[in-house]
Amino acid sequence: xEKNIEIRYQQFKDRNELSEIEQKLxxxxxxARKNAYAPYSEFYVGCAVLLENEEIFSGNNQENAAFPxxxxxxxxxxxxxxxxxxxxxxxKIFIVGGPKESAENNPPIPPCGACRxxxxxxxxxxxxxxxxxxxxxxDDVIKVSSIKDLLPFYFxxxxx
Numbered sequence: 001x002e003k004n005i006e007i008r009y010q011q012f013k014d015r016n017e018l019s020e021i022e023q024k025l026x027x028x029x030x031x032a033r034k035n036a037y038a039p040y041s042e043f044y045v046g047c048a049v050l051l052e053n054e055e056i057f058s059g060n061n062q063e064n065a066a067f068p069x070x071x072x073x074x075x076x077x078x079x080x081x082x083x084x085x086x087x088x089x090x091x092k093i094f095i096v097g098g099p100k101e102s103a104e105n106n107p108p109i110p111p112c113g114a115c116r117x118x119x120x121x122x123x124x125x126x127x128x129x130x131x132x133x134x135x136x137x138x139d140d141v142i143k144v145s146s147i148k149d150l151l152p153f154y155f156x157x158x159x160x
Contacts (some may be wrong), residue, residue, distance in 0.1 A: 005152050012141040025050055025094035026135060032058035033096050036073065037113040039063060045097035045109065049081050052089040057081050057144035061097075073097070074115035078122060089126045093119065093135040108134045108142045112149060120154045 012122060013021055025048040033046030040063050048058040059077030063070035081090065086117075097109035111119065111134065123130050129146035144150055 007149055008103070009149060010143040010144065012143070014137065015139045015141070018141065021050065021054075022092070022094070022133065025056065025092060025133065026096065026141070028056055028058045029096040029135075032060045032073070032077075035061045036060035038100065040065070040067075042100040043097065044100050045095065047073040047077040047096075048094045049077050049090055050092040050094075051081070051085060052091055055085075055088075060065045069120065072112060072115050074111050075118050077086065078118055089128055090122055090130050092131045092133065095100045095132075096137065097134075098136050106136050108136050108140050110142070111147075113151075115153045116147055117155065120151060120156060123147060124156045 002035065012018060014124045015026060016024065028048035029046040032045065032048060033044045036046065038042040038044050038061055046058060048056055050056055057077060057080065059073055061073045062076060066159060080153065095109060095111060098106040108151060119130060119132065123146060131143065132147055133141055133143045135141040148154060
């Protein structure tokens with residue numbers, strides 16, 4: 001039997017369609033992107049996370065000459081937040097990325113597979129979905145209500 005998977009998402013073409021907090025997350029992710037360490041790929045990504053207490057934390061990708069020792073912006077940010085605020089729920093994640101020089105012409109950049117798996121772990125841990133936004137620098141934004149929308153056949157602790 002063949003089945004289909006439907007992906008539910010929202011697309012915004014203008015930052016004014018975003019709420020005030022979403023616009024702030026967008027700006028924080030863009031700011032974090034500028035400080036990415038990406039001398040090899042020149043692909044700069046910033047991430048901002050909103051906690052349940054309304055605090056925002058950000059991070060960026062960090063590369064390393066000894067591949068794959070670097071880390072994506074999403075995992076850099078999530079792991080720092082998880083280490084420092086283990087009991088706080090994550091409400092929203094905002095990702096902005098693209099090539100260093102021409103990011104405006106790229107589509108919104110979604111999280112890679114490893115980051116999707118890491119986000120699933122936090123959703124499972126907190127037993128609550130995390131809204132996920134990914135964008136380019138040209139105000140194109142895509143929103144999903146849960147990482148499960150991008151990773152429908154996910155692996156979690158129930159398989160162990």
